Amino acid sequence: MSDTVSISCSVNGEPVAAEVPTSTTLADFIREACGLTGTKIACGHAVCGACTVHLDGVPVASCSAYAFEADGSEIRTVEGLEDADGELDPVQAAFADLSAFQCGYCTSGMIMLTRALLDRDPNPSGETIRKWLNSNICRCTGYELIVEAVARAAEAANAGPMR
Amino acid sequence: MSPLDQSPNMLPPVRQLPPFRLFRPTTPAEAVGILGSEETPPICYAGGTDLCLSVHEGRSVSSLLSLNTLDGLRGAEARNGTLAIGALATLDELSTHDQVTAIPGLAEALGAIANVRIRFRATIGGNVMARRTAYEVPILLAALDARLVFESSVGRRELRAADIWTAGDLGRSLLTEIEIPLTEGLALDYDRTLRPWMTQAAATGGIERVAVGTRFLRPALLSGDPGESAESRFSGLPGEFNDVLLTRGYVTGTGAALLKRQRARLAKG
Numbered sequence: 001m002s003d004t005v006s007i008s009c010s011v012n013g014e015p016v017a018a019e020v021p022t023s024t025t026l027a028d029f030i031r032e033a034c035g036l037t038g039t040k041i042a043c044g045h046a047v048c049g050a051c052t053v054h055l056d057g058v059p060v061a062s063c064s065a066y067a068f069e070a071d072g073s074e075i076r077t078v079e080g081l082e083d084a085d086g087e088l089d090p091v092q093a094a095f096a097d098l099s100a101f102q103c104g105y106c107t108s109g110m111i112m113l114t115r116a117l118l119d120r121d122p123n124p125s126g127e128t129i130r131k132w133l134n135s136n137i138c139r140c141t142g143y144e145l146i147v148e149a150v151a152r153a154a155e156a157a158n159a160g161p162m163r
Numbered sequence: 164m165s166p167l168d169q170s171p172n173m174l175p176p177v178r179q180l181p182p183f184r185l186f187r188p189t190t191p192a193e194a195v196g197i198l199g200s201e202e203t204p205p206i207c208y209a210g211g212t213d214l215c216l217s218v219h220e221g222r223s224v225s226s227l228l229s230l231n232t233l234d235g236l237r238g239a240e241a242r243n244g245t246l247a248i249g250a251l252a253t254l255d256e257l258s259t260h261d262q263v264t265a266i267p268g269l270a271e272a273l274g275a276i277a278n279v280r281i282r283f284r285a286t287i288g289g290n291v292m293a294r295r296t297a298y299e300v301p302i303l304l305a306a307l308d309a310r311l312v313f314e315s316s317v318g319r320r321e322l323r324a325a326d327i328w329t330a331g332d333l334g335r336s337l338l339t340e341i342e343i344p345l346t347e348g349l350a351l352d353y354d355r356t357l358r359p360w361m362t363q364a365a366a367t368g369g370i371e372r373v374a375v376g377t378r379f380l381r382p383a384l385l386s387g388d389p390g391e392s393a394e395s396r397f398s399g400l401p402g403e404f405n406d407v408l409l410t411r412g413y414v415t416g417t418g419a420a421l422l423k424r425q426r427a428r429l430a431k432g
Contacts, residue, residue: 001184001185003182003183003184004182005185021182022182022183022184022185022227023180023181023182023183023224044215044219045215045216045219046211046212046215046216046281049280052280058283058284059279059280059283060280060283060284061280061284063215064211064212064214064215065211065284066208066211066229068185068187068229069211069229069231113280117279131278131279132279134278134279135278135279135280135281136280
């Protein structure tokens with residue numbers, strides 16, 4: 001039995017095929033095989049969420065998922081959020097407008113988690129936002145600006161009044 | 164190499180594992196066959212949320228059996244007086260599942276474990292088979308008098324969820340299903356306000372079952388007449404349910420106090 005595995009998947013809408021060691025994590029596959037370094041690795045065991053990407057629409061900690069799981073799947077990273085014209089996703093724009101970061105290391109994971117939330121619930125309550133953000137860790141900001149950015153992103157996406 | 168790299172106390176994270184043999188069966192029967200035939204049974208891998216932790220703790224991985232390609236073992240359905248839950252159902256899926264919400268308190272309890280991101284990946288079967296005292300699903304299932312259904316190359320085996328701690332090596336068995344008897348008036352209350360030190364699940368429906376979980380002790384199951392006092396229920400706590408962080412006396416007093424609150428919530432509905 002081989003120590004490598006073939007992976008064919010879609011990364012941000014682009015087809016990718018690679019042969020990697022079986023133990024390659026999804027984070028390393030994205031960063032090294034795909035060259036997409038917006039996905040950050042911090043804790044290395046699924047606690048902090050800095051490495052969050054979408055695997056078939058589900059937010060996952062890519063540091064502790066294996067690349068072989070992506071075979072036949074769609075991966076979406078922070079690089080895949082902006083549209084073809086380079087316009088930022090409302091979540092990215094809200095984080096940038098509010099400077100909802102300090103060191104920025106957790107930001108791509110926060111943005112991907114938020115995108116997954118808004119994909120499921122375009123009008124999340126404050127409580128829902130806080131419950132979701134409980135998944136990821138930021139050691140700089142104290143979360144207030146991040147919570148505000150998520151609410152603003154939802155508002156921008158819906159073009160509704162500020163709640 | 165940095166001094167940290169050389170420290171025997173620094174175990175490699177999951178992303179530094181050497182390549183392993185990878186099995187990706189497509190049917191439960193194929194998975195059971197692999198578990199039964201390999202000299203060393205491969206580690207079962209579903210959501211992966213526990214494996215990375217155990218690798219940090221020093222577990223070596225020479226072969227892995229990915230269960231994510233299996234057909235079935237997901238979802239939940241009422242069948243023959245039980246709620247049958249597929250072992251690969253995720254905690255997130257179950258926390259909103261129609262059949263699960265039919266047991267008052269169960270979906271809420273499952274939806275409170277860990278966080279959203281983890282619940283999307285973590286499976287109910289993985290939470291049980293990790294056999295970690297700090298994990299919460301075995302506590303809920305013990306209170307609900309659930310049965311664990313295993314398949315192996317020697318056939319089907321059922322185990323009470325409360326007995327998972329004393330069941331010996333299950334490395335050649337595949338947990339396929341969890342069955343919760345749907346007794347009349349079945350309802351669950353799960354109190355995790357004292358987590359991580361202590362959590363407590365209380366279930367009604369015929370007799371009352373109270374499962375007490377702690378960080379390091381194997382969960383205790385106390386059951387009896389619902390009319391019995393809370394203090395009396397906890398007088399049955401085994402003598403060995405005691406450690407330096409959580410004494411038996413503390414659990415007895417605190418557990419009884421929690422149970423009174425739980426009974427009040429269950430009565431309120």
